[in-house]
Amino acid sequence: MRRAWRIALIGLGLLVLVLLGQMGARYLGLLTPRDTPEERSALLTPFYNVYLPENGGGPFPTALLASGCDGPHDNMARWAGMLNEQGWAAVMVDSHAPRDYLDFQVWRLICAGQIFTGTERAGDLAVALEDVRGMTFADPDRLMLFGASHGGWAVMDLLSQAATPRPPQGLTRWPGDPQARGLAGVLGALVAYPYCGPGSLAARQGWAAELPVEMILVRNDEITDEQDCLDIAEGQTAVRPVAVTMLENATHGFDQQEREALSTLEFSPDATATALGLGRDFLGRISGPAPVPDN
Template identity: 40%
Template sequence: MQQRLKRAGVATAALLLLLLVMTGANTWRQWAGLTVAPDTPAERRAQLEPFWRVRPPALGAPETGGAVVLSGCDGVHDNMDFWAGRLAGRGYRTLILDSHGPRGLDRFEAWRLVCAGQALPGAERAGDLAVALADPALPPGGRVVLGASHGGWATMEFLRLAVTGEVSPALRDWPAPPAQLLRDLEAVILLYPYCGLLNGADAGDWTGAPPILMVLAAEDRIVSTPDCESMAARLRERGARVAVEVLPDADHGFDQQDRATFSALRFDAGLRDRAAAAIDAFLSAAK
């Protein structure tokens, strides 16, 4: 009996060690920017387009350009519709970019791998954003990007890739010249983005990047607000124009009503309204 228990314990320990090694190796792969089988821009668009939704400008609002919104690591939820509606109200034809559905990350809570940094790192997802921004579904004119949480990380990685000219590790080439994509961008909004160790945005010359607004949660339990404040300061040293708005008493995902079971995070309509007011003022000034 003792021998069987001992063998079972050894097997369990070996399995745990294997899982730790696999997790560590995968985390290193994400950090190093290594992915497999990069797509052409056309191939990536063919994967994404059936899953994205385009919201036209609100009735009576003159069309002023295009926008792309990117969700957090748990996929597209009600907050993306809310922000798309706000942008549509300002005249933007807004594309809600779903990076999860095309990869099957919306099934069996596979999105948790994204939240843990084990799947779809920011630099890889930045390729999705590049393809969306170059797509004819968006009209000519100024472009706006709004990324929440993981979507904010992907947006920052997109900007870093664009200012350096590097290609997303998930793409074989840019879908349009990166300098042109930058020129078309008039504003970027980052809602409680991930700014930790795996975020590689702190590189290159950001003087050609668009104005950026970070809306951070003072009591964020998921990502580090101080990390984002430090990131903003470092990017300013690189020439970026970054404004930071920290919402007191706010926690991560305060704008999202739809939650996973047992989530401790809570929707707060008042905080969402405060964020919306800050974003409206920022967009008006960026025009």
């Protein structure tokens, strides 16, 4: 009996080592599939969800939205609605559906850090930015990035990867102008309760992009450690200070009402209203005057 337990424990230990090795390899990009920007664009384009303001004919300043690890939900529509009210277009970049990560709840492996890191997902945002620059409704010189949770991780890791000529993890090269490294026309980035832990490239090396960045965090976040995000913000003061707002009495994903059964997270209308107000203020700070159309 004792021998059986010993064998079982050894087997369990080996399984843990394999999983840790797989996770480490994934975070280092060793297991990340590589494709060209054109191939990635073909994958993502059918799943872009576009929200346009009701008034005006454009071109509009445009924000790209990246959801949490469980895929797009109602919170993305709320942020898009706020953007539209402020005269901004919004493009929701769905990284899940094109890869069938919503089938059979595969997204749970993303939330557990087993597949599809934010560092890898940053490549989706780089390609989507280049795609949006070519969309007739979008002003390519007035773009913004928004990410929630896992999407916030992807946004910050895109900023971090833009510091080097190396393209985002999983891409063979930078899309568009390689000198711009994906950030041409980007006026700023807003992230809500992002993952900022040791798996984040931004946590390890920060970023050099001279963009205004704002974080909306929650106190005692039970999913991600908000202190890790505060550490990133503190480390960025030499480049450009990161604005941080800490929300009290709210949980991770406070702006998302659609929940899986048994979820301990709670939708908070008050925290959502506060966050959307911070978003409006952020847009006002980065927008500047609208361009004068040519006669």
